[in-house]
Amino acid sequence: MDRTHTPHDLNTPPPTAPGGFLVSLDGPSGVGKTTTTQQLHDLLAAAGHRTVLETQPSSSPIGALARHSTHTIHGLALTCLMAADRYHHLTTTLLPHLAAGRVVVCDRYTPTAFVLDQLDGAETEFIASLYRYARPADLFVFLTASPRVCVDRARSRGSNYSRFHHTDTRSAEREQALFAETAQRYQRAGLPVLELSTQALATQEVAAHIAERVRAELVARHAGRGRVA
Numbered sequence: 483m484d485r486t487h488t489p490h491d492l493n494t495p496p497p498t499a500p501g502g503f504l505v506s507l508d509g510p511s512g513v514g515k516t517t518t519t520q521q522l523h524d525l526l527a528a529a530g531h532r533t534v535l536e537t538q539p540s541s542s543p544i545g546a547l548a549r550h551s552t553h554t555i556h557g558l559a560l561t562c563l564m565a566a567d568r569y570h571h572l573t574t575t576l577l578p579h580l581a582a583g584r585v586v587v588c589d590r591y592t593p594t595a596f597v598l599d600q601l602d603g604a605e606t607e608f609i610a611s612l613y614r615y616a617r618p619a620d621l622f623v624f625l626t627a628s629p630r631v632c633v634d635r636a637r638s639r640g641s642n643y644s645r646f647h648h649t650d651t652r653s654a655e656r657e658q659a660l661f662a663e664t665a666q667r668y669q670r671a672g673l674p675v676l677e678l679s680t681q682a683l684a685t686q687e688v689a690a691h692i693a694e695r696v697r698a699e700l701v702a703r704h705a706g707r708g709r710v711a
């Protein structure tokens with residue numbers, strides 16, 4: 483890995499991001515998405531990137547409805563509600579940020595749909611066609627940890643308001659398996675995927691690792707080398 487310009491080199495301007503850069507973080511409940519997203523945002527901003535932090539479901543009225551309705555809305559209705567929020571979020575918020583050249587760090591994106599919508603009965607072909615027009619992320623980060631660790635973290639954090647905030651290991655195992663399948667699906671499709679365990683690394687280290695990959699992708703893009711493998 484090229485370490486000549488780490489995110490901590492505040493004296494060297496970071497590579498710019500014409501067209502913006504979208505990095506999404508997905509993974510099972512309790513794996514550390516929200517914590518890592520915040521730290522990644524802060525790290526990139528400290529390195530001089532124009533960075534915004536976004537979350538899905540979004541903060542719009544559609545997103546608020548989706549986020550707080552997992553106990554009352556099920557199956558395809560929830561799948562479609564999440565898709566409505568995601569497209570609304572894209573057109574009103576994510577795409578304008580990207581057009582302005584910002585680095586957007588997003589807590590959950592389309593990979594979550596492949597997992598949670600499947601858990602609710604949707605077929606993968608249906609989910610794939612639903613998101614045919616969604617701009618892919620420039621880097622899809624999949625955070626991993628053992629189901630036991632995820633359940634323990636979610637339990638100790640509290641505030642488990644959703645039926646997808648699993649507090650039993652069997653559900654967490656199923657969720658973890660679907661995230662692993664989804665990461666493979668994205669890789670097979672040629673999309674840029676980074677799988678990273680949060681089990682052995684402190685949150686700062688996880689965020690630093692992702693920030694380094696973002697920088698490497700931007701450097702490669704800048705140099706006309708396309709993407710980091």
Ligand SMILES: Nc1ncnc2c1ncn2[C@@H]1O[C@H](COP(=O)(O)OP(=O)(O)OP(=O)(O)O)[C@@H](O)[C@H]1O
Binds near residue numbers: 512518635688
């Ligand atoms: N790398 C880590 N090492 C140890 N603990 C962590 C790590 N990352 C997050 N945590 C802790 O795990 C708990 C869950 O983290 P967080 O809320 O960020 O997970 P999440 O993936 O966003 O969960 P959910 O999808 O359920 O909202 C928090 O108490 C957080 O402090």
Ligand SMILES: Cc1cn([C@H]2C[C@H](O)[C@@H](COP(=O)(O)O)O2)c(=O)[nH]c1=O
Binds near residue numbers: 511539549644646
């Ligand atoms: C993006 C997305 C989210 N959900 C559900 C999963 C959770 O219940 C909430 C998100 O809250 P968290 O604090 O990030 O865990 O929304 C969903 O069902 N489908 C989706 O695509």
